[in-house]
Amino acid sequence: MKQSSDRDLFPGALEMMILQTLRLAPLHGYALAQRIKQTSDELLHVEEGSLYPALQRMLKAKWVQAEWGTSATNRRVRIYKITPAGRKQLEREVSRFDRMLQGILKVMKPSMS
Amino acid sequence: MNILRFFRRDQLHQDLEQEMKAHVDERVDELVRSGVALDEARRVAAREFGNRTGLQEEAREVWTIVWFDQLAQDIRYAIRALRRTPGFTIVVMLTLALGIGMNTAIFSVVNAVLLQPLPFKNPDDLAILWVDNKPEDIHEDVSSYPNFEDWRNENTVFDSIAAYSGAAVTLTGSGEPEQVRSIATTPGLFHTLGVEPAQGRAFLAEENQVGRDQVVVISDGLWKRKLGGVPNAVGQSLILNGKPYMIVGIMPKGFEYPERVDLWMPLAPTPAYESLMQSRGSYWLSVIGRLKSGVSVKVAQSEMSALAKRLEARYPNFNTNVGAYIEPMYDEVVGGMRPAMLVLLGAVGFVLLIACANVANLILARAAGRQRELAVRVALGARRMRLMRQIFTENLLVSVLAGIAGVALTFIAIRVMVLLAPTDIPRLTEVRVDATVLAFTTVLSVITGFIFGLAPTLTASRTAPGESMKTGGKGSSEGTGNRRLRSALVMAEIAVALLLLVGAGLLMRSFYLLQSVDSGFDPENVLAARFTIPPLKYPQGPQIAGFYESLLEHTRALPGVVSADMASTVLLSRLPNSAGVVVEDRVGQPPDRTPIPLDSITPGFFNTMRIALLRGRAFTEQDDRQSLPVVIVNEAFARRYWPGQDALGKRLTFGNPRSPNVQWSSVVGIVADVRRSGVDQEPRPETYFPLKQRPVRSMQLLVRTAGDPALLAGAVKNAVWSIDKDQPITTITTMKALMMERVAQRRFSMVLLGVFAAVALVLAMIGIYGVMSYSVTQRLSELGIRIALGAQGNDIIKVVLGEGAVLTAIGVVAGIAGSLLLTRFLATQLFGISPTDAVTFAAVAIAIGLVSLLASYIPARRASRVDPIRVLRHE
Numbered sequence: 009m010k011q012s013s014d015r016d017l018f019p020g021a022l023e024m025m026i027l028q029t030l031r032l033a034p035l036h037g038y039a040l041a042q043r044i045k046q047t048s049d050e051l052l053h054v055e056e057g058s059l060y061p062a063l064q065r066m067l068k069a070k071w072v073q074a075e076w077g078t079s080a081t082n083r084r085v086r087i088y089k090i091t092p093a094g095r096k097q098l099e100r101e102v103s104r105f106d107r108m109l110q111g112i113l114k115v116m117k118p119s120m121s
Numbered sequence: 122m123n124i125l126r127f128f129r130r131d132q133l134h135q136d137l138e139q140e141m142k143a144h145v146d147e148r149v150d151e152l153v154r155s156g157v158a159l160d161e162a163r164r165v166a167a168r169e170f171g172n173r174t175g176l177q178e179e180a181r182e183v184w185t186i187v188w189f190d191q192l193a194q195d196i197r198y199a200i201r202a203l204r205r206t207p208g209f210t211i212v213v214m215l216t217l218a219l220g221i222g223m224n225t226a227i228f229s230v231v232n233a234v235l236l237q238p239l240p241f242k243n244p245d246d247l248a249i250l251w252v253d254n255k256p257e258d259i260h261e262d263v264s265s266y267p268n269f270e271d272w273r274n275e276n277t278v279f280d281s282i283a284a285y286s287g288a289a290v291t292l293t294g295s296g297e298p299e300q301v302r303s304i305a306t307t308p309g310l311f312h313t314l315g316v317e318p319a320q321g322r323a324f325l326a327e328e329n330q331v332g333r334d335q336v337v338v339i340s341d342g343l344w345k346r347k348l349g350g351v352p353n354a355v356g357q358s359l360i361l362n363g364k365p366y367m368i369v370g371i372m373p374k375g376f377e378y379p380e381r382v383d384l385w386m387p388l389a390p391t392p393a394y395e396s397l398m399q400s401r402g403s404y405w406l407s408v409i410g411r412l413k414s415g416v417s418v419k420v421a422q423s424e425m426s427a428l429a430k431r432l433e434a435r436y437p438n439f440n441t442n443v444g445a446y447i448e449p450m451y452d453e454v455v456g457g458m459r460p461a462m463l464v465l466l467g468a469v470g471f472v473l474l475i476a477c478a479n480v481a482n483l484i485l486a487r488a489a490g491r492q493r494e495l496a497v498r499v500a501l502g503a504r505r506m507r508l509m510r511q512i513f514t515e516n517l518l519v520s521v522l523a524g525i526a527g528v529a530l531t532f533i534a535i536r537v538m539v540l541l542a543p544t545d546i547p548r549l550t551e552v553r554v555d556a557t558v559l560a561f562t563t564v565l566s567v568i569t570g571f572i573f574g575l576a577p578t579l580t581a582s583r584t585a586p587g588e589s590m591k592t593g594g595k596g597s598s599e600g601t602g603n604r605r606l607r608s609a610l611v612m613a614e615i616a617v618a619l620l621l622l623v624g625a626g627l628l629m630r631s632f633y634l635l636q637s638v639d640s641g642f643d644p645e646n647v648l649a650a651r652f653t654i655p656p657l658k659y660p661q662g663p664q665i666a667g668f669y670e671s672l673l674e675h676t677r678a679l680p681g682v683v684s685a686d687m688a689s690t691v692l693l694s695r696l697p698n699s700a701g702v703v704v705e706d707r708v709g710q711p712p713d714r715t716p717i718p719l720d721s722i723t724p725g726f727f728n729t730m731r732i733a734l735l736r737g738r739a740f741t742e743q744d745d746r747q748s749l750p751v752v753i754v755n756e757a758f759a760r761r762y763w764p765g766q767d768a769l770g771k772r773l774t775f776g777n778p779r780s781p782n783v784q785w786s787s788v789v790g791i792v793a794d795v796r797r798s799g800v801d802q803e804p805r806p807e808t809y810f811p812l813k814q815r816p817v818r819s820m821q822l823l824v825r826t827a828g829d830p831a832l833l834a835g836a837v838k839n840a841v842w843s844i845d846k847d848q849p850i851t852t853i854t855t856m857k858a859l860m861m862e863r864v865a866q867r868r869f870s871m872v873l874l875g876v877f878a879a880v881a882l883v884l885a886m887i888g889i890y891g892v893m894s895y896s897v898t899q900r901l902s903e904l905g906i907r908i909a910l911g912a913q914g915n916d917i918i919k920v921v922l923g924e925g926a927v928l929t930a931i932g933v934v935a936g937i938a939g940s941l942l943l944t945r946f947l948a949t950q951l952f953g954i955s956p957t958d959a960v961t962f963a964a965v966a967i968a969i970g971l972v973s974l975l976a977s978y979i980p981a982r983r984a985s986r987v988d989p990i991r992v993l994r995h996e
Contacts (some may be wrong), residue, residue: 037140037144038143055169056169056171057172063180064183068184079143079147084139085143086140098521103403
């Protein structure tokens with residue numbers, strides 16, 4: 009079941025942003041969603057729920073690990089934390105993204121190369 | 122680890138649900154805090170979150186082991202599909218279960234009887250040492266004691282050898298006096314076989330001496346039966362033949378070597394055995410040996426033959442032309458059964474083939490019928506591979522289920538077979554459903570599942586979806602290839618069913634012919650009681666005669682007894698008392714060594730057994746010790762020794778004609794031939810003597826009764842015990858039962874084959890019915906049109922029947938061809954009838970033809986009743 013929204017992120021973008029956000033501090037699902045929304049200045053509208061499949065994928069790949077805890081509002085939540093492997097993955101993704109971006113810019117605005 | 126997480130799936134689901142719910146609740150709270158109404162907040166939060174169910178599934182799918190999940194789904198789907206068509210499912214399962222079950226049952230029997238090694242240590246090293254008695258033309262003869270000793274002392278190829286012979290042992294003192302099946306053996310029998318007693322010990326070497334020999338080893342069965350299985354049986358005494366014997370050992374359960382033996386005793390030169398053991402020319406001991414490791418039977422044979430030659434030179438009077446024949450024990454125990462077993466295995470294999478063909482047909486039919494459904498699913502986006510896998514799983518599931526049902530059926534079938542089987546099928550007690558057998562079944566069901574899973578799925582997945590939906594039929598787009606395959610299957614089924622029926626028919630006719638051969642006497646309503654009177658109590662002739670007279674008097678006085686007499690040779694037994702005869706006319710000529718049975722009878726014997734007296738007279742009470750020694754011979758004897766002459770008045774003797782005390786008996790009567798050893802053998806020359814002139818201790822009391830002889834068994838036993846309460850009766854049975862036992866093995870094969878043939882026929886008929894029925898359904902529209910155009914019901918029937926007839930005819934022809942080729946393997950089991958007996962073939966072909974037509978007729982009639990309007994409207 010693929011998401012089909014017109015604000016589709018390219019595959020891997022969501023994971024990259026989650027890793028980046030978690031790099032600074034461990035967060036639970038809701039807080040993570042809020043933080044991404046804030047940090048992106050509302051430019052990105054990610055279906056909040058789509059975080060969860062992504063988080064499961066990342067758990068499986070061992071880029072994050074999770075622990076049950078309590079949220080600020082006293083709810084039982086799972087808190088996600090980046091792992092060393094996750095940090096490495098983040099670096100790889102960032103550099104890949106950079107290269108891609110450079111490539112696209114060159115094509116779109118040749119004068120800016 | 123992923124695997125672990127997989128098994129904690131439920132936990133995973135719960136966690137995700139909880140997590141997502143918490144998320145949404147948080148959002149709702151936040152919105153409410155910022156002033157939004159609760160309902161509105163909920164709506165917004167839900168919308169912002171997204172499709173919770175879909176997301177949950179997506180999250181879950183991250184963790185699935187894909188193939189397992191898909192398999193589980195396939196299985197669930199298969200179960201649903203099968204439940205939707207219960208008729209198909211049940212028929213297929215039953216058919217396969219029957220085929221697999223019967224196959225496994227027979228295979229278990231064959232496995233235990235033929236394939237498994239004998240239940241001894243290293244059984245391939247065990248051999249039987251026969252005496253090759255060329256002068257008397259007996260290739261497998263028993264040995265004499267001195268001969269055995271020489272073999273034992275001078276051979277270099279056997280680790281150990283032992284000799285044994287049947288012993289007459291009467292157990293008294295607890296309950297009825299009982300004749301216990303026993304053998305007396307030289308030391309080392311158990312050691313040679315490699316089996317230790319379960320309790321106590323085997324014999325010691327010194328126990329084969331007089332004085333030390335009053336010890337016995339008993340069987341587990343005897344221990345349980347006569348001693349109640351008490352724990353300290355070893356050391357207790359049994360009264361055997363009037364003397365106390367101490368039990369020194371008890372054999373393990375199931376050990377009864379050589380044949381249902383319950384008691385083993387040491388062979389010692391007691392007065393009973395002393396002279397026998399010294400006589401080199403008296404053959405009475407069975408000898409077995411364990412080959413030294415590395416020595417083959419061939420090597421042993423040549424060595425023992427060389428040894429026999431040396432003995433020949435040493436004892437020319439006794440051992441001239443007497444050799445040795447070494448036979449592997451396995452061959453002796455099992456050999457005779459092999460052809461029958463293989464025939465059964467072949468037959469049941471064929472039944473399985475038919476069952477598989479039927480199932481294949483059903484599956485193909487079903488697959489054809491689902492083409493439309495499959496086409497739709499493909500159009501909706503199902504992947505072909507996945508579809509194939511689903512259908513394949515469905516068929517595999519049915520096969521596996523059928524296999525399980527088949528195993529259950531096997532247990533029942535085995536139980537029944539062991540109960541009904543004749544007791545002389547060797548090793549039947551060892552039949553069980555074991556690992557080999559279960560593996561066999563599993564492989565069988567998986568293979569059948571595979572084959573049937575594959576074929577239809579391949580054809581099913583190949584249809585282009587558009588096509589089958591166009592012609593709008595329940596598969597009227599069925600390819601001709603499919604159709605031909607199914608017709609071919611049915612024809613094959615008919616052919617195989619015919620083959621089995623012919624086989625069963627041949628066996629049945631053979632059996633019937635066997636039964637109707639005149640045995641020369643009338644076994645109906647005759648009770649036969651066998652016993653042996655001990656020499657201690659009845660040392661001389663007069664005492665023996667006295668006992669018999671009392672017994673006959675008592676017996677004849679019983680109500681319901683028409684007549685009673687006695688004879689020494691057991692009719693229908695395999696080994697009559699025999700000896701070499703000398704006919705007076707031929708004294709000068711070389712002696713005829715053929716053993717001739719001699720029977721001691723009471724005068725009324727021929728009358729009681731309804732044996733025809735052809736010439737001369739029967740014995741009377743006056744033929745006793747004081748009068749002229751007389752003898753009665755049968756036709757075969759007269760033909761052989763006095764061809765073309767009148768036998769009456771001729772004289773013969775079983776003694777040595779040169780000796781001064783020789784007793785010549787005169788022939789006073791000639792009787793009709795009697796088939797003593799079973800109706801499938803030629804009558805042999807035989808002689809009868811009056812009991813008073815030749816008293817014998819081992820006799821058969823024959824009682825002809827007015828009604829059912831079995832009812833008088835108790836009364837006869839009491840008659841015996843009223844004269845001597847310690848006299849054991851070896852066996853008491855009706856003559857009919859004895860005759861049935863002789864043919865028991867044949868009957869068993871016949872019944873089994875008959876069952877298989879019947880099953881095969883039923884399956885084949887179901888096959889035809891299925892194919893014709895389906896064909897009719899396919900052509901409903903065509904038939905409807907025909908009827909609308911004026912065809913009569915009969916015309917339709919003719920068309921459909923015609924189709925069925927063609928299938929049948931081809932199947933029958935193929936079946937006959939196959940039978941002509943294959944029935945030769947039955948030849949050993951047949952009596953009086955050729956394996957290509959035309960009558961049997963014709964009868965079976967006609968029978969199958971008729972039944973097939975009937976099977977086709979039912980759908981044909983259905984076709985003729987078709988309402989054309991309804992059918993056409995369906996289109």
